[in-house]
Amino acid sequence: MKKSMTLSYVVDGGLYLNITNKCPCNCTFCIRHNGDGAYGSDPLWLEHQPTAEEVIADLKKRDLDSYKQIVFCGYGEPTCELEILKTVAAYIRSVTKTPIRINTNGLSDLINNRDTAPEFEGVCDCISISLNAPTKEEYLKVTRPCFGEDSFRAMLDFAGHVKEYVPDVVFTVVDVIGKEDIERSREIAESIGVRLRVREYIPE
Numbered sequence: 361m362k363k364s365m366t367l368s369y370v371v372d373g374g375l376y377l378n379i380t381n382k383c384p385c386n387c388t389f390c391i392r393h394n395g396d397g398a399y400g401s402d403p404l405w406l407e408h409q410p411t412a413e414e415v416i417a418d419l420k421k422r423d424l425d426s427y428k429q430i431v432f433c434g435y436g437e438p439t440c441e442l443e444i445l446k447t448v449a450a451y452i453r454s455v456t457k458t459p460i461r462i463n464t465n466g467l468s469d470l471i472n473n474r475d476t477a478p479e480f481e482g483v484c485d486c487i488s489i490s491l492n493a494p495t496k497e498e499y500l501k502v503t504r505p506c507f508g509e510d511s512f513r514a515m516l517d518f519a520g521h522v523k524e525y526v527p528d529v530v531f532t533v534v535d536v537i538g539k540e541d542i543e544r545s546r547e548i549a550e551s552i553g554v555r556l557r558v559r560e561y562i563p564e
C-alpha cells in the first residue's frame with residue numbers, strides 16, 4: 361500500500377478533498393479495494409490523519425475560484441472527522457463562492473453518536489448520500505457497516521433530516537444494481553423527498 365499526503369486532487373474540473381481514511385463501512389465496490397488512488401491521483405492513503413490546519417494550508421496553495429465545485433469525499437468517510445470538515449468548509453466559504461458538496465455514506469449520526477443534521481447548515485450546498493441498495497438486507501450485504509442492522513434506517517433518517525439544513529440532498533446508486541433496484545431506489549428517494557442520481561460504476 362502506497363501512502364502520501366494527498367489532501368486534494370482535481371477530477372473533471374472539481375477539487376476533491378481527502379480529509380480522512382477512516383470509514384465504518386467496507387463496501388464491496390469501494391475503490392479502495394482496487395488500488396491506492398482514484399482517477400489518476402497520487403496515493404490517497406494518508407501517512408497520518410491531517411489536522412484542519414494542514415488541509416487549509418494545502419488549499420491555500422490553490423485558486424479555489426477556479427474549480428466547478430469542491431467536494432469532500434476521499435479515501436474514507438468525511439463525517440468521521442466532522443469537526444475538521446466543518447472547519448475546512450468554513451475556511452472555503454470565507455474565501456470563495458465555489459459550491460461545496462459532501463459525499464457521504466449518511467452514517468454521520470451513528471459515527472458521531474448524536475443528531476448531526478443541524479450541524480450541516482451553511483456548511484455545504486449539496487450532500488450526496490450513498491443509498492447503494494433499496495432494501496436493508498441488500499444494503500447491509502453491499503455496504504457492510506460496522507454498526508450492523510441499524511445502519512440503513514439511520515442513513516434514511518439522516519437524509520430526511522439533513523434536507524432541512526442543506527439545499528440539495530441526493531441519494532446515489534451505481535448502475536450495476538440493475539433497472540428494478542434503480543426503480544425501487546427512486547421510490548425510496550421520492551418517499552424521503554430527495555433526488556436520486558444513478559452513477560456509472562467505474563472500477564479503478
Ligand code: SF4
Pocket residue numbers: 383384385386387389390391392434435436437465
Ligand atoms: S463508505 Fe465509501 S469509503 Fe467507506 S467503504 Fe464504502 S465506498 Fe469505501
